[in-house]
Amino acid sequence: MIVPMLEILEHAKKGGYGVLAPNVFNEDSVRACLETAVEMDSPIIIDVLESNTKDLVTFGKIIRILAEEVRVPVAINLDHGQNDAACMKAINGGFTGIMCDRSFLAFEENAHEVRKFKELCAPLGITVEAEFGEIAEGEEYITKREEYLTDPDKAAEFVELSGCDCLAVSIGEAHGEYVTEPDIDFERLEKIKTAVDVPLVFHGGSFSGFDNIKRVCEIGCQKVNMGTDAYNYGLQLLMEDPRYSAGENIGARIGGDVMWAGYKERTIDYVRACGSAGKNWLKIVD
Numbered sequence: 001m002i003v004p005m006l007e008i009l010e011h012a013k014k015g016g017y018g019v020l021a022p023n024v025f026n027e028d029s030v031r032a033c034l035e036t037a038v039e040m041d042s043p044i045i046i047d048v049l050e051s052n053t054k055d056l057v058t059f060g061k062i063i064r065i066l067a068e069e070v071r072v073p074v075a076i077n078l079d080h081g082q083n084d085a086a087c088m089k090a091i092n093g094g095f096t097g098i099m100c101d102r103s104f105l106a107f108e109e110n111a112h113e114v115r116k117f118k119e120l121c122a123p124l125g126i127t128v129e130a131e132f133g134e135i136a137e138g139e140e141y142i143t144k145r146e147e148y149l150t151d152p153d154k155a156a157e158f159v160e161l162s163g164c165d166c167l168a169v170s171i172g173e174a175h176g177e178y179v180t181e182p183d184i185d186f187e188r189l190e191k192i193k194t195a196v197d198v199p200l201v202f203h204g205g206s207f208s209g210f211d212n213i214k215r216v217c218e219i220g221c222q223k224v225n226m227g228t229d230a231y232n233y234g235l236q237l238l239m240e241d242p243r244y245s246a247g248e249n250i251g252a253r254i255g256g257d258v259m260w261a262g263y264k265e266r267t268i269d270y271v272r273a274c275g276s277a278g279k280n281w282l283k284i285v286d
């Protein structure tokens with residue numbers, strides 16, 4: 001069932017857990033996420049990157065149809081909307097959250113751009129996620145980690161100026177694969193948490209370590225983004241399928257099934273780490 005992203009985040013904040021936001025790019029990946037949510041009896045946030053789909057508007061509508069078939073809370077969020085056109089397409093496609101990511105701009109400009117979308121989205125019940133600080137890509141982790149960290153002393157001012165509903169923070173995480181062990185700054189997260197009241201978002205969940213994810217969710221991250229680990233694991237299972245090494249051509253359909261089963265298995269691991277299993281408030285109980 002489709003709900004505003006903020007509704008999921010507010011439940012999570014009250015309950016002291018995180019909700020997984022897996023990255024998707026086709027119907028199979030969306031179905032895998034929804035099956036995960038149903039089996040884990042958990043809310044879920046479907047995250048879509050503009051570059052991962054040819055048509056954000058139609059894809060959003062497809063996800064809505066699929067999500068309305070399950071009785072768990074589902075939000076659809078634009079991941080890293082870095083330009084106005086992408087944000088507008090997501091709004092048009094029925095997304096219930098958009099990330100207006102202007103973290104590459106200076107403090108005031110970033111806040112100003114987010115504010116613009118907040119004013120547009122608030123009457124539509126669409127949640128606006130902002131990013132303050134920047135999240136490094138795995139390959140630049142060593143050179144950029146320090147520089148990108150969120151300044152806890154400016155976080156409250158940013159939230160106030162931008163009006164964002166939730167805030168992605170840079171606390172030592174990275175997108176994709178880390179080139180070295182992840183070094184998560186829990187103390188910084190505690191400080192940001194004390195300074196601001198909006199739910200916080202942890203990007204780059206892949207390979208960040210289940211214990212670290214569990215801890216950031218307990219401290220105050222209500223949304224955990226993850227894509228690469230699940231994609232890689234699905235591909236790994238496909239490449240290791242014994243039928244291939246035996247020279248059998250299993251065909252695209254069955255190959256896809258193997259891959260998306262792996263993707264789903266890994267999303268289940270992350271949902272568990274976030275602590276949202278059994279937190280489906282739409283469950284019918286007698």
Ligand SMILES: [Zn+2]
Binds near residue numbers: 204
């Ligand atoms: Zn991200």
